[in-house]
Amino acid sequence: MAFAHSKNPSGMRHELVDHLRGVAKLAEEFAKDLGTSRAAYYVGLWHDLGKFHPDFQHYLLGSEANPKGRGHGPDHKAAGAWHAAQTKSLHPLSLLVRGHHGGLKSLVDSTTWVTEESKNPAVAESLGLAKEQMPDLDSPDDLGPPGHARTDRLAGEFWLRMMFSALVDADYLDTEAHFSP
Secondary structure, eight states: OOEEEEEOTTSOOOEEEHHHHHHHHHHHHHTTGGGOOHHHHHHHHTTTTTGHHHHHHHHHHHHOOOGGGOOSSSSOOOHHHHHHHHHGGGHHHHHHHHHHHTTTOOOHHHHHHHHHHHSSHHHHHHHHHHHOOOTTSSOOOSOOOOOOHHHHHHHHHHHHHHHHHHHHHHHHHHHHHHHHO
């Protein structure tokens, strides 16, 4: 079993699959008026796939045992960003996954980053572990932007920013619910 977050005040750890599904459902709800709620659902599902990696799990448990030595853990965004980038219509969604803690970057910067990060064996290992526990990880649907956002650059940027907001808010709220039940 993999964890998304350390123990809360009740002594419970946040299970990773529960966190991913919780964020996915919230993001889907937040994006329903954008007409792409399924895309938001899958971005939520993919945003922390790197946390399946044993290095992240060791970091999390080590931080729990020694809170003063916490620091920054191993990357947990590259696996989901790479997964989204594998399909051309989903590539813009990789921007959202990559930026969910540090902000949106340019498409060129993110493409370069995802390409470099995908060479790390931990990315493929994280995805393999994720698919073992979440067989519904891949969407059968086209999750790209709505038609107007594909042809109008400003509409596309607005759509990305609104989807980003849906993901970040969903992640924050699901995490907050764990630590402050």
